[in-house]
Amino acid sequence: MAAMLGLARHSVAGAAAGGPQDEMLERMRAAFPYPIATVPGQRALAEWQKLSRRGGGWPIIISGDEALERVLEQYSIDDRSVFPMPTNPDLPPFPAPRTPQEILTAAERIEVGAELQRLFDHEYGEDPFELEKGEWPQPHEIGSMGLSVDKDILTGAYLDKVHLCVLPTEDSADAAAYLRWGNWNACPPPEVHVAVHRKWHAEYGAQVVGMSGDVIGMRVTRRPASRGEALALAQEQYLYCSDIVLQGTETLEPLAAGLMESDWWYFWWD
Structure with missing residues (x-):
């Protein structure tokens, strides 16, 4: 696939050779099995499209160098060839990283509503946690939303370079x-x-377009048709990712x- 797409298996961008940190980055990159392309941020969405x-795999926009390093780390954090751990003969060996198929099989057993509520209760406690009722904003009060991983979060300017990977699905x-993405802090595990x-x-x-170290960006082909439907979906998204409300819309x-x-x-x- 790398040859077909013209993508090089290069070292992590910006990493200079020589130090322990650079060696770790090289190990993470070597363990990452998917082809990576690098393009200017303003071209990232066009390249994704x-x-x-073209087919032959699903592209994901990762964002810049720091995001790429975090994605590589999440993929290989449980791989002891990348992150060696001292062995203890009195303890069982560390389990091997789960394969994508194992994660996909686990996902088939999940009932989404019940699992999101369980994870939310685990994070915040089982006492009732009710949001205050807010006002429905006027159309001009809603900020425009688009892809974010191709831009600087503070300035909104396009990044000089953005990485994409192509997954075998x-x-x-x-x-x-395929990225073994999640399962840290309040972020759900991959199967969820x-x-x-x-x-x-x-x-x-809904389709996943971007995944940085801590952000997922999705694009949809159908929007909620009513306020009631939209509020029900917003509640589900709040259980899935409470920060978008607690540290965002409130x-x-x-x-x-x-x-x-x-x-x-x-x-x-976060």
């Missing part, structure tokens, strides 16, 4: 399984991302209104 039309919902994204693809045509109403106004969804975990 070209690769997705045609289903964007599989992306978290897969199950949620499968549900949203069936209901809204109430569900602005999130729900945005879901009715935009084809882009944004999720972020």
